[in-house]
Amino acid sequence: MTIGFIGFGNMGKVLSESLRKFSDTQTEIIISDKDYSKIEEAKKAGFKTDNNKEVFLKSDIVFLCIKPKDLISSLEEIKQMIKEADEKSKNIIKKKTIVSILAGIRISKIIDALGIEIPIIRIMPNTPTLVGEGAFGIYFSENVEETPKNFVMNFLNKVGKTVVVENEDLMDTITGLSGSGPAYIFMVIQALADGGVRMGLSRKDALILSAQTVLGSAKMVLENIGKLHPEELKDMVMSPGGTTAEGIKALEENRIRFAFIKAVEEATKKSKELSK
Numbered sequence: 693m694t695i696g697f698i699g700f701g702n703m704g705k706v707l708s709e710s711l712r713k714f715s716d717t718q719t720e721i722i723i724s725d726k727d728y729s730k731i732e733e734a735k736k737a738g739f740k741t742d743n744n745k746e747v748f749l750k751s752d753i754v755f756l757c758i759k760p761k762d763l764i765s766s767l768e769e770i771k772q773m774i775k776e777a778d779e780k781s782k783n784i785i786k787k788k789t790i791v792s793i794l795a796g797i798r799i800s801k802i803i804d805a806l807g808i809e810i811p812i813i814r815i816m817p818n819t820p821t822l823v824g825e826g827a828f829g830i831y832f833s834e835n836v837e838e839t840p841k842n843f844v845m846n847f848l849n850k851v852g853k854t855v856v857v858e859n860e861d862l863m864d865t866i867t868g869l870s871g872s873g874p875a876y877i878f879m880v881i882q883a884l885a886d887g888g889v890r891m892g893l894s895r896k897d898a899l900i901l902s903a904q905t906v907l908g909s910a911k912m913v914l915e916n917i918g919k920l921h922p923e924e925l926k927d928m929v930m931s932p933g934g935t936t937a938e939g940i941k942a943l944e945e946n947r948i949r950f951a952f953i954k955a956v957e958e959a960t961k962k963s964k965e966l967s968k
């Protein structure tokens with residue numbers, strides 16, 4: 693199977709490198725990007741490269757890893773080629789699958805930009821994919837075949853956790869939660885470490901302790917889904933009249949839960965705006 697990537701920026705790079713790491717030798721990867729320095733970078737990393745049109749034509753599955761604002765321009769040449777293709781070529785093209793990682797861009801918009809109805813998988817990845825701990829929201833258009841579906845699911849489950857949704861609107865919520873989420877959590881880690889530094893720890897020690905605390909806590913939540921609620925895990929730490937109770941009071945005074953709920957809400961709204 694040949695897998696193409698249009699766009700070799702932050703996410704294109706993360707996904708193509710992860711795919712290479714986890715796929716068998718029969719999987720060929722081919723990359724295109726508008727930016728010549730990115731093409732050079734891809735070549736240096738050992739990838740085959742070509743232009744957008746050739747990547748599309750040569751691939752069975754094409755990952756679209758450009759910014760939402762570049763959707764039309766990145767598919768322009770491909771749209772023109774499809775317009776001029778005969779019926780036989782159009783039927784071959786219809787067997788390809790596009791995997792879009794674009795925030796806020798609905799399937800109908802991609803179909804419009806291509807000028808042909810082909811199967812599309814929307815995924816919302818996040819940057820921890822780089823360390824094999826991605827979180828992926830996934831939505832399949834109705835016409836996606838089992839082979840590309842299984843390929844994408846197998847790949848993503850190797851580099852993180854997947855959640856498939858039946859309603860495309862929920863992709864905006866996933867963008868606001870796990871797509872943008874690493875940025876929120878990096879702030880949390882940094883803020884916890886700042887607290888540690890303020891109370892006398894070295895920066896390095898404070899960062900190790902805060903990051904490991906987030907990692908370990910996340911692992912406990914994931915291992916206890918359907919068994920222990922996060923509130924119960926919190927109660928295991930918070931003893932009566934103890935230190936944690938004082939910390940929790942300070943967090944509640946500063947409306948920490950409201951701040952995170954609002955962050956997801958605002959990011960979701962922005963993703964919905966992008967789709968207009």
Ligand SMILES: NC(=O)c1ccc[n+]([C@@H]2O[C@H](COP(=O)([O-])OP(=O)(O)OC[C@H]3O[C@@H](n4cnc5c(N)ncnc54)[C@H](OP(=O)(O)O)[C@@H]3O)[C@@H](O)[C@H]2O)c1
Nearest residue numbers: 699701702703725726727757758759760762765766794795
């Ligand atoms: N970054 C994240 O954490 C994250 C998380 C989830 C989803 N996403 C989604 O991932 C997508 C890509 O984000 P990113 O951070 O990887 O962006 P990025 O670093 O800007 O990468 C996009 C790449 O595509 C290139 N490009 C632009 N127009 C093109 C065209 N017509 N043909 C071929 N290549 C073109 C860009 O080149 P130029 O730089 O020259 O424009 C750039 O190298 C976005 O749609 C975003 O919504 C990102």
